[in-house]
Amino acid sequence: MFLKKYYAITDRKQFIYGFETQIKRMLDAGIRMFQLREKDLPADELFSLAEKMEKLLHGYDASLFINDRLDVALIVGATGVHLPSKSLPIENIKHKFPQIIVGKSCHTIEEAVQAEKEGADYITFSPVFSTPGKGKPVGLEALKAVVKAVKIPVYALGGITEDRIPDVLATGAYGIAGIRLFIK
């Protein structure tokens, strides 16, 4: 099973420790689903980091998604790709690489329904709460509506702190995705 309850998205610039140590600490904390999201990196460096992550996750029952770059996901043998807005079309990816698990960033109920229709395996819905640089929060009611509107797993994302996890999961969201939430 590729989709776990907690989904850590990387941002190495916010890491407290070095990349390797920080990922190991997340593994120690029980995280088993990761997204490598380092948008400023050229393909060669992203690839190297993806290879490093694959090695770190080796032996764990953990899944790895690569943000946007399907090619990096394919050549390192990652679980799948996570598509931001303005990324490759889901249908074309699934047609060519049916084994690839595809996630999609959604911010409205319409986007969520569309992503499911196009064949997404899961979505993130964000920003649930206020978080720097991510615009107006959608809130728990909108999250609840999205969870009702689609059958695929919905990960709540954006501004989620530990104390808010029970309320978030009470919406029926499949899991919790986050960046800062998992940096300890």
Added chain:
Amino acid sequence: MFLKKYYAITDRKQFIYGFETQIKRMLDAGIRMFQLREKDLPADELFSLAEKMEKLLHGYDASLFINDRLDVALIVGATGVHLPSKSLPIENIKHKFPQIIVGKSCHTIEEAVQAEKEGADYITFSPVFSTPGKGKPVGLEALKAVVKAVKIPVYALGGITEDRIPDVLATGAYGIAGIRLFIK
């Protein structure tokens, strides 16, 4: 045969006509090898343009390379990928997708030898002549040395005008690559 004598690299911002018309004019002029190189585009728009090019080239014995994005090349069914500096490693691409034709941008004899060793099917060597924003030209003597140093086809690139083509081909270069050269 995928590698032709003339290799047109796109830069839609320099096109005189609309994208489709400009590509058709190149086809009319006999160009049968193209590289889609539109670095400012997000993956969805690059993919759309790649699909459009595939359609334009349909019925011609023409090959299409996508700059950097192997995933776009794979899902549109392009001939191959052209790797700039800081792109995916050739060996890993070839290992996973042996059918994909891989080109590599080289600027020194060492890079050319290395690219051949890693499995590149062809290289571009640039800038042969002075061209805006591309640094010090390497010149015809360096081009000749690269052609001698590797067995794979070498495309001369950078500042090549029509009157210089005979001198360039006299070095033993397999072909001529260019952006402005083919915009008419």
